Amino acid sequence: MKLGPKAAAAAITVSAALALTACGGGATGGAGTAAAKTTSLTLGAVQEIRSWDPAQAHVGHFLQPYQAAYDSLILREPDGKLSPMLATEWKYNDTNTKLTVDLRTDVTFSDGAKFDAEAAKANLDHFKTANGPQMAQLTAVSDVKVVDADTIELNLKSPDPSLEFYLSQAAGLMGSPKALGTEGIKTEPVGSGPYVMDKAATVKDSQSVFTARKDYWNKDLQKFEKVTFKTLIDLTARTNALVSGQVDATLLDPKTGKQADGAKMKLVSTEVDWQGLLLMDRDGTKNPALGNVKVRQAINYAFDRKTIVDQVLMGQGAPTSQPFGKASGAWTENLENYYSYDPAKAKALLKEAGYETGVVLDVPAVPGFETQLAVVKQQLSDIGITLNVGAAITNTYTTDISAQKFTAIFFSLFQGEPWVATNQIVSTKALYNPFKNTTPELQAKIDAVEHGGKDAGTLAQEVNKYVVEQAWFAPLYRVNQMYYHNSKITVEPQVQQAVPSIYNYSPAK
Amino acid sequence: MITFILKRLGSGLVVLFAVSILVFSLLYVSSGSIARNILGDQATPEQLAVKEAELGLDQSIIARYISWLTHALSGDLGTSWFTSEPVANALATRIPVTMTMVFTAMLLISVIATLIGVAAAVKRGWVDRIVQIGAIIGDSVPGFVIGIILVTILAIQMGMFPATSTISPGVGADAWVLSLTLPVIALLINGVTGGAQQIRSAVIKQLERDYVRTLRSRGIGEREVLFKHVLRSAAPAGLTVLSLQLIGMLGGVVIIEQIFALPGMGPLAVAATGQSDQPVVMGVVMYTVVVVIVVNLIVDLLNGWLNPKVRVS
Numbered sequence: 001m002k003l004g005p006k007a008a009a010a011a012i013t014v015s016a017a018l019a020l021t022a023c024g025g026g027a028t029g030g031a032g033t034a035a036a037k038t039t040s041l042t043l044g045a046v047q048e049i050r051s052w053d054p055a056q057a058h059v060g061h062f063l064q065p066y067q068a069a070y071d072s073l074i075l076r077e078p079d080g081k082l083s084p085m086l087a088t089e090w091k092y093n094d095t096n097t098k099l100t101v102d103l104r105t106d107v108t109f110s111d112g113a114k115f116d117a118e119a120a121k122a123n124l125d126h127f128k129t130a131n132g133p134q135m136a137q138l139t140a141v142s143d144v145k146v147v148d149a150d151t152i153e154l155n156l157k158s159p160d161p162s163l164e165f166y167l168s169q170a171a172g173l174m175g176s177p178k179a180l181g182t183e184g185i186k187t188e189p190v191g192s193g194p195y196v197m198d199k200a201a202t203v204k205d206s207q208s209v210f211t212a213r214k215d216y217w218n219k220d221l222q223k224f225e226k227v228t229f230k231t232l233i234d235l236t237a238r239t240n241a242l243v244s245g246q247v248d249a250t251l252l253d254p255k256t257g258k259q260a261d262g263a264k265m266k267l268v269s270t271e272v273d274w275q276g277l278l279l280m281d282r283d284g285t286k287n288p289a290l291g292n293v294k295v296r297q298a299i300n301y302a303f304d305r306k307t308i309v310d311q312v313l314m315g316q317g318a319p320t321s322q323p324f325g326k327a328s329g330a331w332t333e334n335l336e337n338y339y340s341y342d343p344a345k346a347k348a349l350l351k352e353a354g355y356e357t358g359v360v361l362d363v364p365a366v367p368g369f370e371t372q373l374a375v376v377k378q379q380l381s382d383i384g385i386t387l388n389v390g391a392a393i394t395n396t397y398t399t400d401i402s403a404q405k406f407t408a409i410f411f412s413l414f415q416g417e418p419w420v421a422t423n424q425i426v427s428t429k430a431l432y433n434p435f436k437n438t439t440p441e442l443q444a445k446i447d448a449v450e451h452g453g454k455d456a457g458t459l460a461q462e463v464n465k466y467v468v469e470q471a472w473f474a475p476l477y478r479v480n481q482m483y484y485h486n487s488k489i490t491v492e493p494q495v496q497q498a499v500p501s502i503y504n505y506s507p508a509k
Numbered sequence: 510m511i512t513f514i515l516k517r518l519g520s521g522l523v524v525l526f527a528v529s530i531l532v533f534s535l536l537y538v539s540s541g542s543i544a545r546n547i548l549g550d551q552a553t554p555e556q557l558a559v560k561e562a563e564l565g566l567d568q569s570i571i572a573r574y575i576s577w578l579t580h581a582l583s584g585d586l587g588t589s590w591f592t593s594e595p596v597a598n599a600l601a602t603r604i605p606v607t608m609t610m611v612f613t614a615m616l617l618i619s620v621i622a623t624l625i626g627v628a629a630a631v632k633r634g635w636v637d638r639i640v641q642i643g644a645i646i647g648d649s650v651p652g653f654v655i656g657i658i659l660v661t662i663l664a665i666q667m668g669m670f671p672a673t674s675t676i677s678p679g680v681g682a683d684a685w686v687l688s689l690t691l692p693v694i695a696l697l698i699n700g701v702t703g704g705a706q707q708i709r710s711a712v713i714k715q716l717e718r719d720y721v722r723t724l725r726s727r728g729i730g731e732r733e734v735l736f737k738h739v740l741r742s743a744a745p746a747g748l749t750v751l752s753l754q755l756i757g758m759l760g761g762v763v764i765i766e767q768i769f770a771l772p773g774m775g776p777l778a779v780a781a782t783g784q785s786d787q788p789v790v791m792g793v794v795m796y797t798v799v800v801v802i803v804v805n806l807i808v809d810l811l812n813g814w815l816n817p818k819v820r821v822s
Contacts (some may be wrong), residue, residue: 048780051593058549131560136551186593203677204594204602205780206772232673233776234767236657240672241770244665395785396542398550424550431550 044250055130070191249485296471325415329457418460626708647702656695
């Protein structure tokens with residue numbers, strides 16, 4: 001039997017409709033040919049902003065969109081140098097417990113409010129009380145005092161060598177005092193920054209659109225007419241959007257990077273995180289073997305870091321033995337290859353420590369790190385250490401860490417400023433030092449950094465050296481963050497940031 | 510009929526209530542770290558305590574559930590713990606994207622699967638074999654793989670469609686159509702192949718029945734036999750399959766939306782579940798349960814309308 005005419009007609013209609021929609025797409029496709037200098041910038045953002053309240057701002061990937069709307073007190077240059085922005089000058093007293101900050105007086109917010117000392121104080125006070133994800137940045141600040149219309153003083157409970165850095169990050173973002181604390185600022189930023197949000201074109205979980213603010217005080221920082229942050233959480237989606245020309249730049253990984261290379265995208269790579277083991281139970285409270293420095297050193301000698309980088313990261317990383325980053329000031333050349341690949345030495349150390357019959361190490365499974373964990377397990381088994389990979393981490397991970405649930409973990413950690421990193425992984429306050437290990441010798445070195453002012457970085461080299469020699473960690477490598485962009489724009493990488501600051505983009509010449 | 514609908518709605522409400530208690534309890538178990546997750550690595554115990562009080566995490570599970578329920582009953586689904594966005598807003602902006610896609614896919618599946626299924630059942634031979642092979646392939650290749658293949662060829666190489674969503678306020682219907690075409694195709698392939706297979710079997714079964722022979726012997730045209738009598742009797746099986754596919758699609762659409770960066774329910778559900786963002790997860794789950802209940806009700810009503818025997822039973 002043949003299909004009836006109605007059925008056939010329906011089939012034809014459906015296929016015609018599909019074909020028509022397909023044809024209609026022709027105009028939007030392809031990366032296009034860039035003739036004139038571009039005036040718009042579209043970035044593939046890895047995450048969505050939680051709240052536009054500057055007190056809820058975050059670091060890393062999250063900072064960039066805030067920079068479109070908000071100026072910060074201090075500007076961090078691509079190389080990490082701190083330059084004036086809303087603050088023109090800043091100076092510590094002799095004991096590093098008071099920071100006096102001079103401010104610009106010619107800046108207004110997008111709602112018309114004026115930026116001055118009162119506004120700066122309002123922001124810093126708000127940041128301290130709003131309980132945002134980075135509120136620890138101002139923990140050392142006891143109070144903020146208005147000296148005159150263009151000067152404030154930050155009084156500190158104890159010195160904080162990272163404070164100036166923090167004022168270039170979340171804590172330094174300045175919102176309109178009229179808008180701080182309101183519901184409105186959560187969904188629509190009100191700052192003095194180079195761009196203002198186009199609320200009508202912005203869709204939550206899809207895109208945030210900004211247009212250049214008229215009469216912005218610093219035209220050098222405002223290089224585009226329009227800036228769009230397109231939320232692309234999925235790596236495949238980011239790759240597709242970049243190679244098809246929907247976004248100008250985005251963050252990829254070694255595998256998807258190959259696709260971008262094929263599409264002639266340009267790579268800007270920076271080292272940001274280190275990955276490896278955190279041997280956290282250094283006093284052997286729960287795992288006595290980890291209390292023995294020779295066991296921890298043996299673990300460090302077990303890894304063929306170069307091969308791991310080549311095979312696991314496709315060469316996109318640098319083998320290292322130290323947990324402090326290259327740009328931190330605490331990094332030293334001779335610690336880079338402190339633990340070379342030496343299984344024989346590792347076995348000898350285990351024997352000396354009385355653990356030649358074997359050591360058992362328990363770590364939780366970290367989603368996304370299956371390959372790394374498999375390699376670590378295999379290389380440790382070569383020297384007689386058994387790595388038990390337990391249950392996958394859950395969203396109670398950080399609480400579990402602080403509750404001393406794990407004696408060791410495999411993780412990826414940010415390599416920030418020396419004092420930031422110290423408080424993240426080394427000091428007794430650090431989340432990633434849950435057993436609160438310390439020694440008088442180490443504490444003295446940490447105290448020296450805290451009171452070191454401008455010398456904090458150099459002094460932190462001693463902390464770095466101590467934790468490397470004592471094998472507090474077993475770092476494997478620093479990871480290259482692979483940031484790709486097309487030829488319409490130029491991008492300057494930002495030290496210690498996977499995603500560059502918004503000021504680092506400009507139209508290609 | 511009205512009693513039937515009321516009964517079904519009543520049982521639907523009971524299911525909704527039971528699911529809400531279950532999901533709320535599951536979220537409660539994993540909510541220990543919420544404050545830490547919001548405030549980050551360096552938060553002090555005092556700051557964590559303030560955050561917990563702010564979110565009501567310091568109260569008992571029963572108090573929290575009653576508070577959520579009373580608010581939900583008055584139409585207030587709360588505010589996301591992580592994004593400060595009201596849950597009702599979040600759902601209102603995302604449901605249209607997801608539903609447009611799901612219903613377009615369902616409509617196309619119904620039409621295409623029926624046509625192919627009937628053709629295979631009637632023609633048999635090589636047409637049937639192609640449909641059978643297609644069903645196996647369609648069943649074994651996940652929708653997101655089809656999606657990635659479509660993007661690579663049609664969007665990236667040929668530039669016919671955008672690789673990721675271009676849906677935003679004020680864009681014309683063409684942007685919607687272009688943005689949704691590839692995801693819809695990715696979504697419907699499994700449905701078409703699976704649906705066609707089921708409809709084929711149901712139609713063959715009916716064609717072998719005595720009443721078909723009787724109708725034919727009375728000289729009733731083949732087309733009338735097929736579309737008026739056979740399809741009507743085969744409809745319940747087809748409708749059940751389609752309703753199951755629609756419900757299954759609510760899961761598949763999550764991955765498709767991620768790949769195409771569509772601002773639908775998928776990214777919202779994934780983000781909220783990953784963070785244990787209780788108000789949002791509850792909102793998403795309630796919405797999904799309501800859709801499932803409504804779809805089942807509609808299928809029952811359609812079945813009754815198409816096939817009087819069902820009404821009697």
